[in-house]
Amino acid sequence: MFKKILIANRGEIARRVIKTCKSLGIKTVAIYSEADAKSPYVNEADEAYLIGPPPVKESYLKANDIINIALDSNAEAIHPGYGFLAEDPEFAKACKNSGISFIGPNPDAIQSMGKKIQAREIMSSNGIPVIQGSLDSLKSVEQAVTEAEKIGFPILLKASGGGGGIGMEVVSSREKMEKSLGKCQGRAKSSFGDDTVYIEKYLHSPRHIEIQIVADSHGNIWHLDERDCSVQRRHQKVIEESPSPAVTEITRTKMGEVAVQAGTAIGYDSVGTVEMLMDKDDNFYFLEMNTRIQVEHGVTELRTGVDLIELQLRAAAGERLLPIENKPYGHSIQCRVYAENPSTFFPSCGVIEKLAFPDGDGIRIDHSIEEGSEITPFYDPLLAKILVIDSDRGKSIEKMKDVLSRTVISGISTNIPFLLKVLENREFAKNGATTLLSTEIISDLKSQAKLAKKS
Helix, strand or coil: CCCEEEEECCCCHHHHHHHHHHHHCCEEEEEEEEHCCCCHHHCCEEEEEEEECCHHCCCCCCCHHHHHHHCCCCCCEECCCCCCCCCCCHHHHHHHCCCCCECCCCHHHHHHHHHHHHHHHHHHHCCCCCCEEEECCCCCCCHHHHHHHHHHHCCEECCCCCCCCCCCEEEEEEHHHHHHHHHHHHHHHHHHHCCEEEEEEEECCCCCEEEEECCCCCCCCEEEEEEEEEEECCCEEEEEEECCCCCHHHHHHHHHHHHHHHHHHHHCCCEEEEEECCCCCEEEEEEECCCCCCCCHHHHHHHHCCCCCHHHHHHHCCCCCCCCCCCCCCCEEEEECCCCCCCCCEEEEEEEEEECCCCCCCCEEEECCCCCCCCCCCCEEEEEEEEEEEEEHHHHHHHHHHHHHHCEEEECCCCCCHHHHHHHHHHHHCCCCCCCCCHHHHHHHHHHHHHHHCC
């Protein structure tokens, strides 16, 4: 096992990695921007180094500087967290070339899943179901219309290099294609430096299901069941739970087998997630593969009692991993608390004046904020991940509602009212969510906000 690692990330994920490293006796090296100088994770690491000004291109994306800090501090490995450089195959290669272990999968596996068009081709050629769509990039509006008419409107335009819902446009008719294609290509270019766009059949009100897989460099690979991530805003996950209330045992088994098949096809050797969409008839299709730890990894950890960060570390150190024999317990839910207006979802910046999280059995809070923390516009507005677990879904929902209701974050706006609205929704309580549920709730919150403004 490693004796010292550098964490090439910030905030709650940096703090989360530090926690596991401390339990294993591993020293940690943190990096921080000028905006993060007072963040709790900086003080909790054994060493910390200023990496640059707040903008990510001048700090957390400076790959060469990060590797040099690792070398100067005698760190043996780099954990990239999620986002930033976590799925950059060139960074993984640079680490290897510098004699530093990359705590994640091999560069080839990252590369193969980095572009969605290529990922679809690989999975399709390995017998894994993919959503009907184009396997080539779109070169013109005419080509896009022709492809869309073969599939049938509505269709979804997607950025091949995209993520987090960025660069996605639903197109309902050929008349709207030109404007939508230009918009999608523009967002893809500005966000990912790649304007490659392709088409997928738009599934109406699907479930977003993902399977957690674990693998090592010795050919061992298995899965740890599913997480349901259907509650989203702007195609970004907000509430995740496990198990999914919509997945039957038969479908769960099939999904697990497909996820393992997907990992095997690309020679995967770390912790990762295979994401799928499932329609109302339980048909499911490969969506993408995240070759890193997920924001929602704690949902699986609560159910299985497994530390996924530890498994990442052990796999990267070359250890042979044994399949987890723990039988999953109960039902876990995670709510992402964001600094944003609950009806418009515009980011909310400012200083946290008061902060208080409830504690107790079956409650876990992952965060890296404190009273006096300044929330800036430079980074994702995620403040905290609130997780709960109980013996069944109904009890977990009630526990989460109680925890959210007793959470105090003042000085900025948060999305807690939205989260509570979802948890109190009858359809969510009965059957879980499809990806359209949050859209309906957002519309309701906007209407309420307008009425309140008029009164």
